Amino acid sequence: MTASMDNHKILITGANGQVGSVLSAALREKHGIDNVIHTDISAPESEIGHFEFLNVIDTDSMRELIETYEIKEIYHLAAILSANGERNPRVTWNVNFTSYLNLLELSLELGVQKIFFPSTIAVFGPTTPREHTPQDVPLLPSTVYGMSKASGEYWNQYYYDQYRLDIRSIRYPGIIGHQSMPGGGTTDYAVEIFHDAISKGSYECYLGPDVRLPMIFMDDAIQATMELMSAPRENVRLHYGYNIHGLDFTPAELAHEIQKHLPDFKITYAPDERENIAATWPMSIDDSQARADWDWQARYDLEALVSTMIHHLS
């Protein structure tokens, strides 16, 4: 990819996180290092270009950054995930939702043109069909994280309908990558298992063996995000949040695939409260609208995902 050296400045919140750290590299490659302003509440582990501290609930600082850098595009990745969110519901609401409402208001006022909002399979709930979960179903999320993201989705569509703000959003499944670690989510096991399999030869899983969840390989998740954000505006027919599907599996199926590479690997199960969250989430996702609107297609199946993860982490 060649860097398009426009002067279109991009702000990314949560730039040190599981997705942020990988997505920001793709954005730097596409738009040029000088055009990406990385922000997070703590310093990045390594040099990543232009970095500013930002706690997303601090609206004054957010305003100052958008003004100073004349930001035109924002990727708002800062969030507290599902399992951690349950420990502190109000803080989670403020970080995940209130910050976003403030960001939307600032964007209108200060001329931000395009926003990416990461949504999630956690917007679904116990009343949602769990297999091939359709794009449009009633949302009754079971976690504060899911509530905050579902509410963000409503505001996405509202800001598009009322103000034509170009907001784009994906409901990410659990994301699995070798580049970074997730933290505080329900799908984290599917990354942790690789690290433990390689370093210890065993993993104790906090979900039972048969809990099926939708997942996606990191490279596919980044590709989806970059593709949606560069799709022609008229192709983006919905703004609240696109379903996308990568693959789906259970802990037992994942362990079995890992054993093909590491035959001595052992998995044990000690389900905790995260299993109750997973029980309200889809097992697989119908992503036909994303396929139709912007040609979405995942590339990694379980075999490719596992061999790539083991190759990179070994």
Ligand code: SER
């Ligand atoms: N990975 C997230 C979580 O487990 C779901 O979006 O909370």
